[in-house]
Amino acid sequence: RVHQHSSQLPVNKYDYIVVGAGAAGLGTSLLLASRRMVLAPSLFLRPALGIFDTAPSSLSILMTFFSDEGILAAQVPLLAPTLTPNYMSHHYGSSEDYDRLARITGDSGWSWNNMKQYIKRHEKIVPPADGHNTTGQYTPSLHGTNGVLPKSLPGYSVATDSRIIATTRELSSEFPFNQDITSGNVLGVTWVQSAIGGGKRSSSSTTYLASVKDRKNVDVLVNAQVTKLLRTGTVGGKPSFKGVQYAAAPGSPTQTAYAREEVILSAGSLGTPQILMLSGIGDKDELASHYITTVIENTSVGKNLSDHALLPNNWIVQGTESLDGLFRDQSALNSALVQWQANKTGPLVHGTVNHIGFFRLPSDAPIFETTSDPSSGPTASHYELIFSSYWLHPTLPSPANGSYMTICSALISPTSRGYLKLASADPFQTPLINPQYLSTAFDKYTLREAVKAAKRFTSGPAWADYILAPYGDLASTNTDADIDAYARKYTSTIFHPVGTAAMSAKDAGWGVVDPDFRLKGADGVRIVDASVWPFVPNAHTQGPVYLLAERAASIIAEPSKSNADLRGNLGFLNPRSR
């Protein structure tokens, strides 16, 4: 049951308290089978449509981007990476991401061979909204048909679709077609699978939560921001935190709630480390600077922030087939809305992009003389190209006229690591976040090469009668120095931050949680969200987070079954660094 006010809660002691109602929070909590409570500062229950549903989270974070010289390059508001405004693309990453996680944690339960079972448990592949024949666009045997989350192939075709597929034939050695990256091999161009079913957004609230909304053993409290964990004692020499303090708004009275079993932090890569630090868990000196007493010293909290930096490249295109005209025409948009309301078809079911592609640098790329390959493995990628049939640019508004297409270059295996720190001890003050994008030679090199790759992609015959010219500064990126300057000016994020409460082996000298999601050095707390990924996987991150939530639920509900037979033998995995 969903409650608006703490006074409506029937009790204040639960088996589990889950903090955060995003991908992981709702996924984990609703997969568990006992009385639990979910705390959410904002929970949007309405179904969503296409790219127009961008309801903001209440937790807005101001994010600053710094160039390598430490100069403020851009400043844009970042919504907390909650599922509500996300672009719905839904994949899981490279098999090598999971095998790497198994190596890092020393727990073979994280290997692809084990983790891929959760794909079928989680998803329900359904026909696209336009009902088109999807033969050859995905591999049905890789997908679930009975899971909780409906997903589908694109339900609205756009002008670039056939040209992209033609390019995978014309320039097949560099840009091959990959029928379905759910196989664990991500390399090549693929049709996007999106968290959309029947023309409507599938979010954790429309799926996991909706499936149990009438159950009496789940209470969801909205408008409740957790301000800190409460210490409830000492167990086995470790501080136990089986309570939370929360408030509806700055200045509102604080409330408390307690867990018999555990508190599960699922407040995301930005919210989770903030709560930990407010609770006295973090770097002692940083906490002291805000007069917070350290309860558990852990210098990894808030560090190791890793994200996919995004650089949009725009081209001016012929005719009026792109979606730009629709976006500028209110009456056309109104008609599209009427169509969507009538039968859930039309442009509003478009899930942002219809194609993406993952690629590697050549093995003899000069950068490998100085940087060892940071990708998860030989079939994992270094960068992604994201294709949209309209003007897409996080920092430049759409021009008033003209038709466009965009290929965003995204850095998939970054070596830069950023951080999140408290700005103050006030839980309602947004933390300081510095992702330190492009702060390494490898990242600068790879993003530069990804821009060149996008240009090569558009040089194929399929584009000759469509593309008129590169737009704006892209047109004058003739040298490496030009591209670097262009990247410094326009690089932002695709909102995939991870790593701020990283998972590591039980005995590692770094990391925040153990392979079973338990907060190191504490009793009674687990962290289940994107923050535990120690590196950013080869995917837009909701899919990997859902798999994590599914595994968390198995570990918590059936610890012996999910782990006992999987532990120990990591002989099949070659050692690699994290």
Ligand SMILES: Cc1cc2nc3c(=O)[nH]c(=O)nc-3n(C[C@H](O)[C@H](O)[C@H](O)COP(=O)(O)OP(=O)(O)OC[C@H]3O[C@@H](n4cnc5c(N)ncnc54)[C@H](O)[C@@H]3O)c2cc1C
């Ligand atoms: C604009 C945007 C577009 C994206 N597009 C895609 C995409 O197309 N495909 C994809 O795979 N991924 C996408 N992502 C990323 C994806 O949404 C995230 O990786 C995913 O939601 C992370 O899940 P999570 O459970 O870790 O965190 P979240 O889903 O962010 O959930 C965390 C929740 O905790 C809440 N919270 C935070 N602090 C507190 C507190 N103190 N007390 C209580 N609650 C708190 C937050 O409000 C939020 O609801 C996108 C993200 C954004 C922002």
